[in-house]
Amino acid sequence: MKYLLYWLLIIQTSCSIAQPKKEQNSGTILLDPDFTGKISLYENISMSKITAMVNNNIDEEDFVYFVINGSTKDLYHVKAYYFIAGYINEGWISKINALGIYVKPYDKAIPIYRESNDLSPTVATIPKNSNFIKVLDCNNSWLKIETSYEGTNINGWLEKKYQCDNPYNSCN
Template sequence: MKTLTTILSLLILIGCGPKNQDQNQTDKRTELIPEPDRDTQSQTKKGQYGNEPKTKCNCDGLVDWRKDVKVKLFDQPNGQVINTLTHDIQGEDFLTFTIYDSQDEFFKVKIGRAIKGQQQTGWIEKEDYLGTYARNYSDNDTLFLFTNPDLKSKPTDTISKYYTELYTITDCEGKWANVIMKTTDKEFKGWIEPEMQCSSPYTTCN
């Protein structure tokens, strides 16, 4: 009877021994594998699904249709010329653009002819023929130019007369444009709000 008890005990030990050893090894491997870093997970998710970077500007303008100019398109500020753009004056197809960024003497734009031109993105030099028109068409419409791109900022100029001249764009912030316009006896300068801009070379904007 003692011999039978001994044999049964040995069989139980043999059956349980390897299982316990494998379990111990599994526990050790689990301890060696670190849990994913929560910050890393968040950064990866943001990188895959996050919003695209916002542009500095998103305002429209036109190349003065009265001037037969050649607009050089660069791959970067002071970089290589990738194209040279002109009006189709005979076909009355003029260059218009949207500004996305402003750096020193350059604008980053999407530019092309308004009717048939294919839009291209690149950098163009800031020139006095790049601008917008004002929309204060009647005597009842007063145009305010502001010190900052904010309706709550102080006006730099109050213009009650409608001028057909182009307001040259010198800088931008969102849909606001910083402009300058010279007449024979005065210079107007400041930020023009989006609702008072008209970038059409063909007609007034209602």
């Protein structure tokens, strides 16, 4: 009996190790709620087949968000959802200007970092009540953003704790 339990433990451990790792969520971004066009969701990185055309449902006020599972220089691998209607599809989307994020309201300005870690120097701070901010890239849960504040262009990394991926409220 003791040997049987031992072998079962070895088999269980071996099976667990053999399982592929799930893709890590690199963050969530929004399709700009003011964007009235459609974007293509592609089946693969070659962009040879469109699996869905994604757009905000303005009439129902049901907006699109994307959970990022990976990226290349020009594309994000995402799962696309409507906030109300739910899951749309999975695939690749182009990194377009209509993809972005809001910032959460804090008592202070929000730091924007040079690199995607909080030990990196800050390049700027943005106000707590910023408008929709364009997202350029992702690294784990950090989002590389581009915005302007008081006439200065700001390009850097926004930490997860400051991101608000909800177009309906301010993520308090």
